[in-house]
Structure formats: C-alpha cells, structure tokens
Amino acid sequence: EQEKGLGALEGVGFRVGQGLSERLTKETPSFKDELDVLKFLCKDLWVTVFKKQVDNLRTNHQGTYMLQDDHFLLLSQLSNGKQYLEEAPKFLAFTCGLVKGALSNLGFDSTVTAEVLVMPCSKFQVVIQKS
16 A cells, blocks of 8 residues: 555656656756766756755766765654654655656656665665666
C-alpha cells in the first residue's frame, strides 16, 4: 500500500518537473551537455521549488550525479534526530519524480533515488541512462 502511494507521489512530481523545466527553459539557450542540465537543476529548478540551491553536486563523469541538500526544505520541519527517519521516503518520492520529470523533458532518461542518513540532509542519486 505504501509503495503504491510513493509511486503516485513520484508520478505527480514527474509531471510537475516536466512542466517546470519547460517553463524555466523557455527563453534559455539549449544546454551543451548533461552536466549543464544538472547544474540547471541544482540552481534554477531547485531555487524555484525549494527557495535555495543544492548544496553540493558531485559526478563521476560517467552519467552518475549526487545532489546533496543539507537542509532539505521538505524535511526541515521534522525532527533533526532519527525519530522520523522512517517517514523520510514519503517526502523524497515527490522530489525524485520532480528531478526525473525535468530531465525527461530535457531529453534525458534517468533513474533517481534518494536517501536520508541524518535529518534534514538528503542526497539524490541521478543516473543518466545511456542510449
């Protein structure tokens, strides 16, 4: 039952991500490569949705990116301890869909997963699928 709900949240995030990326890139020149697209996500899209940029972007230069938000807005209202750690996936499913939808709209098929080890810090792993 919870998996079904998380899937629905991710689907809503996907559609929002598609629409937002379309709106935000309407008057910008096309991106040079996937790293430019990820930088756009970390800056423009994240600021639009969460009112701040991603704190850290790392890559292995082989299609895997790690986005880290040290004070993730959707988790910052919860306890800073481990009390609500098991509830965190509910708050991350929408954002995973958001990132995946934005990338899809910009021409990249991806897999997005998230983890929370310490509240309210969250890490999103983005793997760009090679065609």
